[in-house]
Amino acid sequence: MELISRMMDGSYDGEHRLEPVLSRAAVREDESLFKAVPIFEGCTKKQLRHVANIARIFDAPAGSVLTRAGEPGDVFFLILDGTVRVEVASGRYVSLHPGAFFGEMSLLDGGPRSATAVSDTSVRLLVIDRGNFSRLQREVPELTQTLLVTLSQRVRQVEAREEQSARGSRPAEEH
DSSP states (O other): OOHHHHHHHTOOOOTTOOOEEEOHHHHHHOTHHHHTSGGGTTOOHHHHHHHHHHOEEEEEOTTOEEEOTTSBOOEEEEEEESOEEEEEETTEEEEEOTTOEEOHHHHHHOOBOSSEEEESSOEEEEEEEHHHHHHHHHHOTHHHHHHHHHHHHHHHHHHHHHHHHHHHHSOOOOO
């Protein structure tokens, strides 16, 4: 089970128990948290209120495992501050920075996590659980387009890396 999910439902029992740093009410009062995040740029004030009503903000220390490949995914993450390292394939990593998001695939298709994500630095994350993610898609339909474009870009990047690796591992052709 994911660290953030356990933190959200209160079942996390680690020595560094993490709690939401901002309650939903505090997030609602400070919608400016979202205005600087690219995924929310085109949102109306009403849509930002919808986001604020369902979001929670968490701080996690460096080295926190946020998702683990193969495990069920219950939450969507958006990085507000800090850096997260995502293992995308056999030891290869991609660094995600503020404004980037991850965890959407499991919520969209119901499958297990496709990657392990670990905080490189201390991070501040906007977190939306499965039920509220569906609500977010209905109330802020523009986000679905952004999610689809980002997923498409990620698939193309993986395909390009695999193609490059395959070319690099083939014996040189004789001329």
